[in-house]
Amino acid sequence: MGSVYRARDMHFPNVTKLVAVKEMINTAPDPLVRETIVQNFEREANLLATLHHPAIPRIYDYFTMESRSYLVLEFILGKDIEAVVTETSSFLPESQVLNWAIELCDVLDYLHKHKPDPIIFRDMKPSNVMINHNGDVILVDFGIAKTFQTGIKGTMIGTEGYSPPEQYRGEATPSADIYALGATLHHVLTRRDPRLEPPFSFLERPIRRINPEVSSEMEEVVNRALEYNPEDRFPTASDMKQALTQVARKTGAPIAARPTTGPVNTGGIKPLWSFKCEDEIRGAPAIFQGVLYVGSYDNNLYALNAADGKFQWKYPTDGGVVTRPVVFDGNVFFGSQDKRLHVVSARTGKVVWTYYTDGPIHSSPRIAEGHVFFGSDDNYLHAVNLNSGRMAWRFETADAVHSTPFVIRDLVYVGCESGDYYAVDFRGDLKWRFHAKRAITASTVGTEQALYFSSLDSTLYALDPRNGWVLWRFRLGKPSISTPCLVEELVFVGASDGIIYAVESRTSKEAWRFKTDHQVNGSPVVFKDSLYCGSVDGNLYCLEYRTGRLRWKFNTGGAITGTPLVHDDIVYVGSTDHQIYALLA
Amino acid sequence: MDKFLRWLSANRRPSASAQDVANTAPLSEQQIQAIVNNQNPHFDLQQLISASGQSVGKQRELNEDSLLAITMTAAGNSGNLPFGLYIVADGMGGHQFGEVASSAAIRTVAGYVMRKFHPYLFHIKPETIDESFQEIMQNAVNEAQRAIQREAPGSGTTLTAALVIGQQITFAHVGDSRAYFIYPDGRTEPITRDHSLVKRLEELGHITADEAVNYPHKNVLYRALGQGEVLEPDIFTVGFPQPGYLMICSDGLWGVLTEQDLVRSINESSSLQRACQNLVNAANAAGGPDNISVILAQLIG
Numbered sequence: 031m032g033s034v035y036r037a038r039d040m041h042f043p044n045v046t047k048l049v050a051v052k053e054m055i056n057t058a059p060d061p062l063v064r065e066t067i068v069q070n071f072e073r074e075a076n077l078l079a080t081l082h083h084p085a086i087p088r089i090y091d092y093f094t095m096e097s098r099s100y101l102v103l104e105f106i107l108g109k110d111i112e113a114v115v116t117e118t119s120s121f122l123p124e125s126q127v128l129n130w131a132i133e134l135c136d137v138l139d140y141l142h143k144h145k146p147d148p149i150i151f152r153d154m155k156p157s158n159v160m161i162n163h164n165g166d167v168i169l170v171d172f173g174i175a176k177t178f179q180t181g182i183k184g185t186m187i188g189t190e191g192y193s194p195p196e197q198y199r200g201e202a203t204p205s206a207d208i209y210a211l212g213a214t215l216h217h218v219l220t221r222r223d224p225r226l227e228p229p230f231s232f233l234e235r236p237i238r239r240i241n242p243e244v245s246s247e248m249e250e251v252v253n254r255a256l257e258y259n260p261e262d263r264f265p266t267a268s269d270m271k272q273a274l275t276q277v278a279r280k281t282g283a284p285i286a287a288r289p290t291t292g293p294v295n296t297g298g299i300k301p302l303w304s305f306k307c308e309d310e311i312r313g314a315p316a317i318f319q320g321v322l323y324v325g326s327y328d329n330n331l332y333a334l335n336a337a338d339g340k341f342q343w344k345y346p347t348d349g350g351v352v353t354r355p356v357v358f359d360g361n362v363f364f365g366s367q368d369k370r371l372h373v374v375s376a377r378t379g380k381v382v383w384t385y386y387t388d389g390p391i392h393s394s395p396r397i398a399e400g401h402v403f404f405g406s407d408d409n410y411l412h413a414v415n416l417n418s419g420r421m422a423w424r425f426e427t428a429d430a431v432h433s434t435p436f437v438i439r440d441l442v443y444v445g446c447e448s449g450d451y452y453a454v455d456f457r458g459d460l461k462w463r464f465h466a467k468r469a470i471t472a473s474t475v476g477t478e479q480a481l482y483f484s485s486l487d488s489t490l491y492a493l494d495p496r497n498g499w500v501l502w503r504f505r506l507g508k509p510s511i512s513t514p515c516l517v518e519e520l521v522f523v524g525a526s527d528g529i530i531y532a533v534e535s536r537t538s539k540e541a542w543r544f545k546t547d548h549q550v551n552g553s554p555v556v557f558k559d560s561l562y563c564g565s566v567d568g569n570l571y572c573l574e575y576r577t578g579r580l581r582w583k584f585n586t587g588g589a590i591t592g593t594p595l596v597h598d599d600i601v602y603v604g605s606t607d608h609q610i611y612a613l614l615a
Numbered sequence: 616m617d618k619f620l621r622w623l624s625a626n627r628r629p630s631a632s633a634q635d636v637a638n639t640a641p642l643s644e645q646q647i648q649a650i651v652n653n654q655n656p657h658f659d660l661q662q663l664i665s666a667s668g669q670s671v672g673k674q675r676e677l678n679e680d681s682l683l684a685i686t687m688t689a690a691g692n693s694g695n696l697p698f699g700l701y702i703v704a705d706g707m708g709g710h711q712f713g714e715v716a717s718s719a720a721i722r723t724v725a726g727y728v729m730r731k732f733h734p735y736l737f738h739i740k741p742e743t744i745d746e747s748f749q750e751i752m753q754n755a756v757n758e759a760q761r762a763i764q765r766e767a768p769g770s771g772t773t774l775t776a777a778l779v780i781g782q783q784i785t786f787a788h789v790g791d792s793r794a795y796f797i798y799p800d801g802r803t804e805p806i807t808r809d810h811s812l813v814k815r816l817e818e819l820g821h822i823t824a825d826e827a828v829n830y831p832h833k834n835v836l837y838r839a840l841g842q843g844e845v846l847e848p849d850i851f852t853v854g855f856p857q858p859g860y861l862m863i864c865s866d867g868l869w870g871v872l873t874e875q876d877l878v879r880s881i882n883e884s885s886s887l888q889r890a891c892q893n894l895v896n897a898a899n900a901a902g903g904p905d906n907i908s909v910i911l912a913q914l915i916g
Contacts, residue, residue, distance in 0.1 A: 057765050060712060067768060190843045195816070225845040229815050229837050258821070479783070479854045492747070492852070497696065497781050500747035501852045536851040538749055 036105060039090070048105040049090060056097040064097070071099045074172045077149070078103075085137035085168050106170070107163045112156035115218055121241045124248055127218050128278055133167045134159065134211055135271035142204040142267055150202045154210035155192045156217055191224035192217075196260060205260035208270055212255025212263075219244050219252070232256045247277040299584040302600065302612040303339030307332060309350070311604030313394075314552075314593040318357035318376055322595075322602055324610050325351025325364055331372070332610075333362075333379055336597070339612060343379035347372055353394040353404075354434070354593070358416070363402055365391030371404060371414065383419035387412060389430065393444075394473070398437040399456060403444075405431020411444050413458060423458030429469075434513075436474035436481070438495060443481055445470025451483070453498060462498040466491065471511040472523075472553075480535065482521050484510035490523050490533060502538035506531065513553035513593070515561075517575065522561060524550025530563050530571070532578055542578030546571060548589070557596035557615055562603075564590025570603050570613070584613055661916040662688040663697035663779060668891030672867055673903030679706035679713035680865050680908040681721040681772075685729070699779035700728055701910045703792045705865040707771045707839060716763045716772035716841050723762040724776055724787070727755035732780075749850050752778060752787040756840070756848045763841035771839035774848070775807055775863050779855060782914065788849040789840050792865045792908075795874075796856040797881055803874040804856075808849065810838035834866075860887075861912040867905035868898045887911045 033055075039047040054071055058064045075092035078101075082088075091102040111130070115122070134154070141149040153171065160168040194209035213224055216232050220240040224232065233256065237249045251273045257263045264270035309327035316323045322336040327350040333342040349367030356363045362376050367390040373382040389407030396403045401413045401422055407430040413422040429448035436443045441461055445451040449466040467487035474483040480501055481493045486509040492501040507527030514523040520541055521533045526549040532541040547567035554563035561575035566589040572581040587607030594603040596615055604610045665686045671678040683702040688695055704720040706713025731751050734741040746754065756774065763770065773790025786794060791809040798804070808814065812835040817827045827833075840846065855861065860881060872880075872894070880897050884890035891909050898907045 058768055059766065060715070062712075190837055191845075195812070195821075223845070225843070226847055228818075229812075230819060258819075480852070494781055494783050499780055499783070500744075501783060501785065502747045502749035536853060537849070538747075538851075 037102075039102075050087070050103045050105045052101040052103060054099045054101075056099065068094055068099055071101070075101055078172055081141075081144075081149075083137055083140045085133060085166065086140075087168055087170060106160050106168050108161045108168070110157045110170070111159045111161060111214070111218060114161060115156060115221060121221060121243060122218060124219070124244055124281065125278075127215060128248065128274060128281075129165075130159070130161070130167050130218075131211070131215055132271055132274050132278070134169075134214075135267045135274060137167070137169050138204070138207050138211065138267035139271065142207070148204060150204065151207050152197070152202055152210075153192075154207055154214055156214055159214070191227065191229065193229075194260070195230055195258060203260060204266065205263050208255050208263050208267060209257075209260075211267075211270070212252050215252045216256065219248070230258065245277065245281045247280050251277055299582055299613060301584070302614060304609045304611045305332070305334055305339045305341070306609045309608060310588070310606040311608065311610055312350075312591045312606065313352040313604065314354040315595045315602050315604060315610065316355040316357055316362075317595060317597045317602070318362075321376065322610070322612075323355040323357065323362050323364075323376075324602075324604055325353060325355060325366075326604075326608070327352070328608075329366070329368075331355060331362065331364055331374070331379075333376075334610070336600070336602075336612070339610075345372070345374050345379045345381070349390060352392055356395050356397055356402075358397045358402075363395040363397065365393060365395060365404055365406070367391065369406070369408075371395065371402070371412075373419065385412070385414050385419055385421070392430075392432040394434040396435045396437055396442075398442075401456075403435040403437065403442050405433065405435065405444055405446065407431075409446075411435060411442070411452070411454065413442075413456075425452065425454050425458050425460070427452065432469075432471045433483070434473035436476060438476060438478060438481075441495065443474050443476075443495070445472070445474070445483060445485070447471065449485065449487065451493075451498070453495070464493060464498040464500075468509065473513040475514050475516045475521075477516070482514045482516060482523075482535070484512055484514060484523050484525070486511065488525070490514065490521065490531070492521075492535070492538065504531070504533050504538050504540070508549075511551050515554045515556060517556045520575070522554040522556070522563075522575070524552065524554060524563060524565075526551065528565065528567070530554060530561075530573070530578070532575070541576075544571070544573055544578045544580070551591045553593040555594055555596055557599075557601070560615065562594045562596060562601050562615070564592065564594060564603055564605075566591065568605070568607075570594060570601070570611075572601075572615075584611070586611060660688070660695045661697065661914060662695065663699045663912060663914055664887060665699060665701065665910060665912040666887035666891045667910045668888075668895040668907070669909075670867075670895045670899055670903065670907040672906050673899055675904075675906055677714065678906050679717055680704065680867065680906040681706070681714070681717035682908045682910060683721045683725050684910050684912075685725070686912070695916075696781055697779060697914060698732065699912055700725060700776070701779070701861070701863050701912055702774065702776040703863045703865050703908045703910060704775075704840070705773040705790065705792050705867075705906065705908070707773075707836075712767045712770045713772060715767035716770040719762045719766050720759045720772045720774050720840050723759035724755040724774065727751070727758050728778060748778060748780065748783070748785040748852060752776065752785055752850050753848070756787050756789070756846065756850075760840055760846050767841070769841075771836070771841040773836070773865070774840045777861060777863060777912075779861075779912065782855045782857070783852055784855055784861065785852045786850065789838050789846065790836050791834075792863065793869050795862045795864075795869075795877070796859050797862055797878060798856060798859040799882075801878045801882070803877060806853065810849075811836050833870075855914050857914055859913075862909065864894075864909040865906060867903070867907035868894060868909050870905065871898050871901040871903075881911070887913060 035051040037051045078089040087104040158171045192210045192213040197206045307326040322334045330344040347366035353365040371385040387406035393405035410424040412424045427446040428450045429446045431446045433445045442454045447469040451464040453461040466485040469486040472484045484490045488506045490504040506525040510525040512524035528546045530544045546565035549566040552564045561573045569583040586605035589606045592604045599615045601613045667684045681704045685700045704717035706717035773792040775792040776787045778785045788807045791811045794806040796804040813830045816822045880893040881890045
């Protein structure tokens with residue numbers, strides 16, 4: 031609705047006197063609306079003209095020309111606090127924020143003591159506070175309506191997110207400005223924008239939990255300013271200023287280093303057992319009747335006693351095994367880079383049948399409706415009859431299929447390395463296709479409402495299973511080959527930016543994120559109220575799944591790229607240090 | 616058949632013994648109507664139907680609510696694809712020109728969405744859509760926000776918009792108009808969350824649900840289209856209730872009717888159009904303190 035220009039005052043031609051010219055364009059087509067806008071504008075001008083304070087810009091002139099109104103103000107060389115916060119990547123030092131806070135209390139005190147009537151600023155927020163070249167604060171934008179219109183259906187005046195509860199009710203008191211100052215300080219100290227949060231939820235985001243560098247004294251002052259009931263806040267701005275000065279005195283000495291995280295168990299976790307293969311384990315294990323099955327790059331599928339890790343048998347193939355085995359009807363199904371799908375007896379490890387494709391197999395088998403579905407680097411999705419071991423059909427894809435097919439209702443869903451994604455019916459006929467910008471290596475999880483998968487195009491997708499329309503997309507920091515995990519209303523997924531994301535499945539909003547020290551290529555799993563996920567940094571992380579808070583982590587000797595398996599309170603995870611570990615969940 | 620029935624009743628009526636054993640009574644007119652109503656239309660192809668109703672209410676002189684309902688069903692290679700766009704916007708009366716805001720909101724959002732999905736209607740060359748449903752709704756709302764700030768600065772409106780594609784509904788919601796799912800068994804499920812002060816106070820536990828009903832500042836919103844620099848609409852996708860109804864309405868309806876009233880008005884109606892009429896009548900009968908807008912949609916077949 032308005033712009034601010036930097037201009038030179040030509041009344042003083044011999045010197046360069048810079049002024050700010052605030053322009054308001056009256057775009058309202060209706061004459062009554064236009065008139066109100068001009069009135070608001072002139073009210074701001076008249077109000078400013080009566081004020082004299084170093085933190086309030088001086089006014090030189092105002093005028094209206096046709097549909098434009100102009101206010102000529104003192105030019106302030108500097109930036110507003112919102113810009114300062116956005117442009118820095120870390121928290122601002124407390125001492126700096128403290129100085130601003132004290133100066134802001136000072137100018138609020140001046141306004142509140144204005145005669146004959148106190149002036150309520152009503153719009154305290156980071157973008158309305160400029161920091162000039164000397165580092166001092168200047169309050170800008172007195173342009174908002176100064177009287178709350180209690181209409182039939184009123185809306186807030188003031189800035190949502192920063193305004194106190196009573197301001198929405200139409201009460202504007204000095205106490206409201208104190209609350210908004212508290213909100214501003216909270217935003218600056220935590221870097222959490224309250225306009226993106228529900229109103230009055232500051233105390234649900236304790237400052238020191240987000241930014242442990244802030245002193246408890248400072249937090250206390252901000253919290254008091256943010257009290258729900260006006261009578262619980264500081265009675266006046268000068269009282270708040272006094273409290274802030276106290277904080278400055280107390281924390282003036284270098285702040286003692288404090289621990290930045292709570293009690294986190296990092297060293298104490300001991301595996302129940304571990305088992306060493308001859309090469310890396312990059313895939314996920316499966317469990318059936320007390321036996322753990324896992325493939326390794328040493329070409330073998332291993333069967334281990336899940337309770338103690340004791341070796342039962344191994345079955346050699348002619349290529350690395352990175353697929354997750356599936357146990358069905360007493361047999362273990364798994365693909366190998368030797369181009370074959372192997373089916374062996376779960377009890378003895380003896381071969382039952384094998385099935386040849388024309389390329390290495392990286393896609394794990396999925397069993398449904400009497401068939402096993404899997405993809406191969408031969409650019410086909412294969413459907414093989416479980417009884418006969420023969421091909422029922424194969425469906426040609428645009429590129430190698432590394433992802434695991436997903437089956438729900440009567441369709442098979444699979445993504446491939448070209449970024450194409452297919453929905454195929456049980457006869458092998460294409461129902462619909464979708465194209466991502468880059469490879470879809472991760473597998474799909476989903477419900478009848480939505481399919482979720484990530485792509486190397488750095489996106490987590492939610493698609494309508496019936497027709498492939500994109501319901502929503504969630505932007506990841508980097509490409510992902512991590513298969514999502516779906517629990518209640520949350521979708522969890524890792525990405526190569528090292529972050530584990532939790533995204534709400536209805537709204538596609540981020541619930542939390544957790545940063546590991548390297549790529550997250552495996553898939554997270556949830557067991558009870560914990561989420562388990564490995565990272566290429568070598569750690570298996572255990573997080574509280576609703577909040578993303580770290581419970582413990584366990585370091586293996588190599589990158590973890592597979593998905594952990596949790597069964598009967600035991601987590602099993604393979605690592606590129608050639609070992610598979612069993613840990614108490 | 617008719618003849619047979621007449622024959623049957625003609626033969627039975629005189630027989631006293633038959634009346635003694637039979638513990639039945641003739642169905643009342645209402646019961647028959649209910650049975651008729653429950654025989655929902657059925658087609659072999661799934662399709663979307665809708666109806667709407669509006670009233671200025673009993674106490675206002677001006678209508679500031681705007682409403683839009685577009686319903687179509689297009690054939691596609693993955694079956695019949697229902698498409699619907701339903702919007703209710705309630706302009707804010709305390710502000711200048713709520714009706715300007717609500718109609719700008721409807722026009723802009725619908726224009727944006729329709730251009731995306733049905734470019735032929737606008738003589739635009741069709742392009743593949745590379746935005747998700749949620750992104751389309753978000754962008755449409757952003758455009759409406761700019762339009763209102765341009766056309767009627769200072770005014771505001773609620774907006775509850777439902778984009779139905781296939782069996783999914785993607786909502787964009789700001790303010791205190793509401794969307795409900797209403798099931799044939801009488802359950803109602805509020806789908807949106809009011810961005811009103813009173814609702815927020817209730818959520819925070821500062822007032823009870825009972826106190827909320829009589830709260831003096833019931834109409835104060837903390838989020839509205841046209842207001843604020845950063846607008847954060849609620850955008851989410853849910854499945855269409857099957858069987859059931861999607862209802863979108865302004866507070867002129869939900870503010871005066873209980874959820875039981877809603878269910879009753881709908882269940883007692885022979886058609887969606889009749890149901891909308893009944894809902895509007897019921898709100899007016901309850902005093903009609905505000906403008907009333909309602910849209911009902913149903914997936915049948």
